[in-house]
Amino acid sequence: RRWPRAARLALLPLLLTCCLSCTGGGSGGADPSVAGAPGAGDRLFPEAGNGGYDVTHYGLDLSYDPASGRLSGSTAVTATATQRLARFDLDLSGLTVASVAVGGRPATFSRAGDELTVRPARPLARGARFTATVAYAGVPATLTDPDGSKEGWLRTSDGAVALGEPVGAMAWFPCDNHPSDKAAFDLTVSVPNGLTAVSNGELAATTRAGGRSVFHWRTSRPMATYLATLAIGHFTVSRSATPGGLPLYTAVDPRSDDPETAAALRRIPEILDWESGLFGPYPFASSGAIVAHLPSGEGGYALETQNRPFFPGADGPPAAPLSTLVHEMSHQWVGDSVTPRSWQDIWLNEGFATYTEWLWAAHEGGDSLDTSAAAAFGDSAAWAFPPASPPTAADVFAPPVYRRGALVLYELRRTLGDSTFFRLLRAWPAEHRYGNASTADFTAFCHRFTGRDLTPLFRTWLYGTSKPAQL
Ligand code: ARG
Numbered sequence: 306r307r308w309p310r311a312a313r314l315a316l317l318p319l320l321l322t323c324c325l326s327c328t329g330g331g332s333g334g335a336d337p338s339v340a341g342a343p344g345a346g347d348r349l350f351p352e353a354g355n356g357g358y359d360v361t362h363y364g365l366d367l368s369y370d371p372a373s374g375r376l377s378g379s380t381a382v383t384a385t386a387t388q389r390l391a392r393f394d395l396d397l398s399g400l401t402v403a404s405v406a407v408g409g410r411p412a413t414f415s416r417a418g419d420e421l422t423v424r425p426a427r428p429l430a431r432g433a434r435f436t437a438t439v440a441y442a443g444v445p446a447t448l449t450d451p452d453g454s455k456e457g458w459l460r461t462s463d464g465a466v467a468l469g470e471p472v473g474a475m476a477w478f479p480c481d482n483h484p485s486d487k488a489a490f491d492l493t494v495s496v497p498n499g500l501t502a503v504s505n506g507e508l509a510a511t512t513r514a515g516g517r518s519v520f521h522w523r524t525s526r527p528m529a530t531y532l533a534t535l536a537i538g539h540f541t542v543s544r545s546a547t548p549g550g551l552p553l554y555t556a557v558d559p560r561s562d563d564p565e566t567a568a569a570l571r572r573i574p575e576i577l578d579w580e581s582g583l584f585g586p587y588p589f590a591s592s593g594a595i596v597a598h599l600p601s602g603e604g605g606y607a608l609e610t611q612n613r614p615f616f617p618g619a620d621g622p623p624a625a626p627l628s629t630l631v632h633e634m635s636h637q638w639v640g641d642s643v644t645p646r647s648w649q650d651i652w653l654n655e656g657f658a659t660y661t662e663w664l665w666a667a668h669e670g671g672d673s674l675d676t677s678a679a680a681a682f683g684d685s686a687a688w689a690f691p692p693a694s695p696p697t698a699a700d701v702f703a704p705p706v707y708r709r710g711a712l713v714l715y716e717l718r719r720t721l722g723d724s725t726f727f728r729l730l731r732a733w734p735a736e737h738r739y740g741n742a743s744t745a746d747f748t749a750f751c752h753r754f755t756g757r758d759l760t761p762l763f764r765t766w767l768y769g770t771s772k773p774a775q776l
């Protein structure tokens with residue numbers, strides 16, 4: 306009997322898939338269909354992240370020696386294969402890998418650039434859940450971003466700090482280093498007694514043995530790798546709670562304890578309360594801040610590390626000015642809970658956080674919103690490119706992303722009116738809570754939520770390549 310044409314066509318993909326998996330089943334080396342891609346497909350950072358799996362949990366078990374700068378231990382990456390995998394990549398920069406095991410069985414591995422390629426003893430089936438455990442050691446590298454910022458691993462006089470936006474996380478643990486793959490974290494780190502290790506999430510346990518202290522930090526809500534931090538050193542730790550009962554854990558290097566920073570940190574409960582009014586309920590189980598002390602010239606930047614933003618104290622200027630604290634705290638909703646799908650969507654973080662700074666200034670009796678908007682509009686650097694289209698990886702933290710990004714919200718409020726605009730501002734983080742969102746998700750959401758055609762607004766303010774005649 307002859308198969309009808311439709312049935313023959315339907316069988317074709319089945320036959321093809323079968324052939325591919327057969328040829329890939331043995332060594333799995335040659336067939337690209339059983340290799341996870343070396344990048345997540347980001348236009349601006351093509352090598353960041355990887356294909357073929359989705360991480361659900363990172364378990365870091367580390368030990369640090371401040372005198373030598375050596376970090377050693379292991380990272381267990383638990384993931385689900387999204388395709389058949391004879392091999393897959395993790396992102397890792399520098400360090401020496403001693404061994405890799407998948408599902409407890411030794412795996413072979415190789416390294417090229419920032420890619421660690423792992424070949425499990427047997428290929429992983431699509432849908433399989435697996436844990437890849439990487440044992441490694443070395444002095445982690447300080448990386449220079451495309452924009453010239455220093456990040457990854459920065460040594461301090463008594464310890465070190467880890468900063469990862471955009472790609473610094475791979476300097477201290479092997480990972481799927483792209484914002485689209487968020488996961489829970491457990492970080493256990495051993496340091497000499499007297500030093501404190503601070504990270505994201507909540508402190509699950511502290512133990513002491515043999516002259517060392519072990520800190521176990523747990524982040525249960527999904528976190529992007531760029532938001533993971535670790536700060537080791539002498540810190541003054543204060544633990545308290547907001548009036549609403551949210552636990553606060555703040556660690557300040559005494560050398561960065563300037564009066565302006567201290568005054569700003571005291572206002573964390575008030576800032577969180579005010580931002581909850583803007584963006585809806587605070588998304589995480591704790592808050593606080595980390596204020597480090599970096600030798601001058603070492604770089605570093607303030608970063609919205611999940612739960613607990615990071616501030617680079619230096620000799621001289623205040624470590625955590627109030628406006629910066631307000632900015633980083635707002636990222637807990639826009640950035641950390643709702644994370645950009647790709648790096649070109651970063652204006653969804655920075656435009657929103659800048660707009661929040663403007664609102665805060667007006668709320669505090671400083672510059673009015675119109676004054677802040679006019680200053681951004683008048684800044685020629687803000688018009689170099691449309692906010693959602695940074696031309697290169699060096700541009701993701703440039704003025705158009707921050708200032709012109711904030712102007713998109715300013716215009717949206719003008720068009721929608723206060724009532725609809727502020728309802729939208731609360732609905733947006735709820736829509737993508739603990740997930741990812743792209744620029745297209747945002748514009749589609751605005752259309753759906755308001756029932757209005759906002760195409761002309763977005764065409765001019767979000768996508769337009771030329772500066773409008775007036776604000
Ligand atoms: N997200 C940080 C902030 O604006 C900035 C990170 C800058 N990173 C960089 N590599 N330039 O709060």
Ligand code: ZN
Nearest residue numbers: 632654655658
């Ligand atoms: Zn920011």
